[in-house]
Amino acid sequence: MNTRRxxxxxTGALTSLLVLACVTINIYFPAEKVESVAGEIVNEIxxxxxxxxxxxxxxxxxxxxFQKTIFVVSVPAAYADEVxxxxxxxxxxxxxxxxxxxxxxxxxxxxxxxxxxxxxxxSIKSEAGLDLKSKRSLRANIEAENSDRxxxxxxxxxxxxxxxxxxxxxxxxxxxxxxKPVR
Numbered sequence: 001m002n003t004r005r006x007x008x009x010x011t012g013a014l015t016s017l018l019v020l021a022c023v024t025i026n027i028y029f030p031a032e033k034v035e036s037v038a039g040e041i042v043n044e045i046x047x048x049x050x051x052x053x054x055x056x057x058x059x060x061x062x063x064x065x066f067q068k069t070i071f072v073v074s075v076p077a078a079y080a081d082e083v084x085x086x087x088x089x090x091x092x093x094x095x096x097x098x099x100x101x102x103x104x105x106x107x108x109x110x111x112x113x114x115x116x117x118x119x120x121x122x123s124i125k126s127e128a129g130l131d132l133k134s135k136r137s138l139r140a141n142i143e144a145e146n147s148d149r150x151x152x153x154x155x156x157x158x159x160x161x162x163x164x165x166x167x168x169x170x171x172x173x174x175x176x177x178x179x180k181p182v183r
Contacts, residue, residue: 029166034173037086037156042177045099086159094152101148104141109182113138116178120153120171121146149174 105122108114115125122145127135153170157163162170 029162029169030160031169031173033160034156034162034170035176037160038170038174038177041095041152042174042180045095045102046182047099047102048183086156088155088159091152091155091159094148094155098145098148098152101141101145105145106182108138114142116175118172118175118179119168120173120175120178121149122178 105114113124113126113130115123117123122142124138124142127138130138149171150167153167153174154164156170157167
């Protein structure tokens with residue numbers, strides 16, 4: 001019975017040690033920052049510039065102090081935009097490539113031929129009405145587009161210092177922007 005008790009205590013101690021040794025690693029994902037970056041990049045690729053802020057109707061004879069107050073109040077907004085600006089040579093190159101390709105893909109979006117998936121990639125919804133040459137060209141463009149998107153998501157992860165294992169989450173955030181109606 002003494003060995004049985006020793007085994008029980010040893011097993012209990014070992015189990016406790018294993019439970020205490022387990023460490024949960026929490027990897028932070030900056031969703032808001034990625035959402036902001038996604039909106040800017042998708043709008044740039046699609047040629048939909050940011051809406052310019054409404055101009056202040058400031059009369060010319062207003063005081064110098066009032067004009068300086070407007071400047072001080074508007075500066076923090078400029079710094080806030082700067083924080084989400086993610087760019088490096090690879091990202092700029094990918095955006096340009098995607099922007100150039102978008103003009104070819106846009107008519108297919110408008111016809112309902114293309115579909116934006118929830119993972120941040122594009123697919124063919126329907127090839128009805130397309131001839132063989134158009135189908136082949138469209139498939140090649142989609143393959144190139146999805147390749148560029150995969151690289152873009154990885155580069156954004158690097159730029160924002162997000163673990164590469166979370167690249168799929170970046171794609172999901174971008175998907176929400178890509179799925180907005182094409183204009």
